[in-house]
Amino acid sequence: MIQCMRLIDTHTHLDFPDFDADRTEVLARSRALGVERLVVLGVHQGNWQRLWDLVQGDAGLYAAFGLHPVFLDKHHPEHLSELRDWLQRLAGHPQLCAVGEFGLDYFLEQLDREQQQRLFEAQLKLAIEFELPALLHVRRAHAATIATLKRLKPSRGGIIHAFAGSVEEAREYLKLGFKLGLGGAATWPQAKRLQQTLTRLPLDAVVLETDAPDMAPAMHPHQRNSPQYLPEICTELARLMNVSPEQLAKASSRNAEQLFGWTR
Numbered sequence: 001m002i003q004c005m006r007l008i009d010t011h012t013h014l015d016f017p018d019f020d021a022d023r024t025e026v027l028a029r030s031r032a033l034g035v036e037r038l039v040v041l042g043v044h045q046g047n048w049q050r051l052w053d054l055v056q057g058d059a060g061l062y063a064a065f066g067l068h069p070v071f072l073d074k075h076h077p078e079h080l081s082e083l084r085d086w087l088q089r090l091a092g093h094p095q096l097c098a099v100g101e102f103g104l105d106y107f108l109e110q111l112d113r114e115q116q117q118r119l120f121e122a123q124l125k126l127a128i129e130f131e132l133p134a135l136l137h138v139r140r141a142h143a144a145t146i147a148t149l150k151r152l153k154p155s156r157g158g159i160i161h162a163f164a165g166s167v168e169e170a171r172e173y174l175k176l177g178f179k180l181g182l183g184g185a186a187t188w189p190q191a192k193r194l195q196q197t198l199t200r201l202p203l204d205a206v207v208l209e210t211d212a213p214d215m216a217p218a219m220h221p222h223q224r225n226s227p228q229y230l231p232e233i234c235t236e237l238a239r240l241m242n243v244s245p246e247q248l249a250k251a252s253s254r255n256a257e258q259l260f261g262w263t264r
Helices: 023-032 047-056 069-074 076-088 114-130 140-150 167-173 192-198 229-242 246-258
Strands: 007-012 035-041 059-065 094-107 134-139 158-161 180-183 206-208
Touching: 007 158, 007 206, 007 229, 007 246, 023 035, 023 069, 023 229, 035 047, 035 094, 035 229, 047 059, 047 076, 069 094, 069 114, 076 094, 076 114, 094 114, 094 140, 094 158, 114 134, 114 140, 134 140, 140 167, 167 180, 180 246, 192 229, 206 229, 206 246, 229 246
Parallel strands: 007 035, 035 059, 059 094, 094 134, 134 158, 158 180, 180 206
Antiparallel strands: none
């Protein structure tokens, strides 16, 4: 039954060295399980070319380019100019789907918040300029993120990656045109608050993701996460949301296609 579901993994880091030994096999296994399309997100200037080379070899892979807040020390002012150059050069390319991964991380206290905010706003403005969705990293920074989104009003919306906020925060993001990325985090028994939030989310609010190689689900503890686990993640999230796996797969894939402007 799982094999019949058509799925989209909206957040992966398949370009990471973790997959160098078996990337082709991972993709083949994922496709066999119904994972048709995958988004690969850039995190710093040094991995954009590698990422683009990867997606060019597979029509079912899509690229997003961004400057991730966790790598704040790696980012230099000229990287924003380079990011704009990349977006301009690839504008209209069917495999460029978004700006990301970028955002705010207040969990890691060593990351300067003012510097993060400047970088966040600059990339959000690029998403607006190039009319692309924004794929956002938000950790313990929902209030600041929502306030910024309300001020800058990105027209294409985007995805709140690994959403773990409240129902109220979810509603604010939805009003702003954003979808909520759900993956392995909610499958863990200790994620009680998030699991309670899931039961109150409408199906048109969510997209599925793995964040592979990170954030492995409870079914595969202490392992490298993989897009091939997305069907299992979908099945478990559907149980928590009181819907069928097929319903969640269909809705999440439709939501992703609408957000990215993809047709079947």
